[in-house]
């Protein structure tokens with residue numbers, strides 16, 4: 178029993194030493210040697226050896242490294258593409274990726290603390306039969322609302338009250354939530370009445 182306890186204790190104390198490949202902070206492991214990391218803005222050109230320290234090289238234009246590391250390649254800077262509704266807010270430096278913001282007419286669907294906006298969407302255009310309740314912003318989409326009954330909208334901007342009838346005129350096309358009632362502005366009934374009266378007169382005469 179006592180032997181078992183001693184063995185368990187030994188295992189606990191030995192564990193960190195047997196898994197002892199890990200290096201100190203700001204160092205990285207190269208086949209069992211710990212090399213000093215390169216600062217951000219640069220990457221490893223040559224790993225350290227028993228006799229020489231790590232050799233670093235600064236990131237080239239269009240690339241960056243935003244942390245100290247033992248990596249040998251810088252990351253590519255992202256480009257803010259206008260066709261995706263994005264424009265550069267902050268240019269890329271050796272130590273930090275670029276940040277994008279949205280173009281006019283777009284809102285950000287995936288905001289990101291570090292890189293500004295990663296996904297932009299075009300503002301929704303409200304349908305006909307709807308009105309724009311709240312216009313879109315850089316952070317939010319347009320809010321649309323259906324027109325009340327008896328109101329219509331063509332471009333989906335605001336609802337206008339529609340005519341309910343054509344008075345003395347004839348309804349050519351009944352109004353709806355997307356279009357105004359179309360009336361016949363030159364009523365023909367009078368014309369037909371005259372013809373009818375003349376014919377009746379002729380028949381009786």
Ligand SMILES: *[C@@H]1O[C@H](CO)[C@@H](O)[C@H](O)[C@H]1NC(C)=O
Nearest residue numbers: 206207208221222223224249
């Ligand atoms: C440094 O060593 C690592 C691990 O062996 C290797 O993957 C990397 O390519 C080396 N870096 C350079 C710049 O030679």
Ligand SMILES: *[C@@H]1O[C@H](CO)[C@@H](O)[C@H](O)[C@H]1NC(C)=O
Nearest residue numbers: 301302303304305307321322
């Ligand atoms: C506009 O109408 C289309 C087709 O009926 C529909 O898919 C879409 O969701 C509508 N847009 C809005 C903002 O309600």
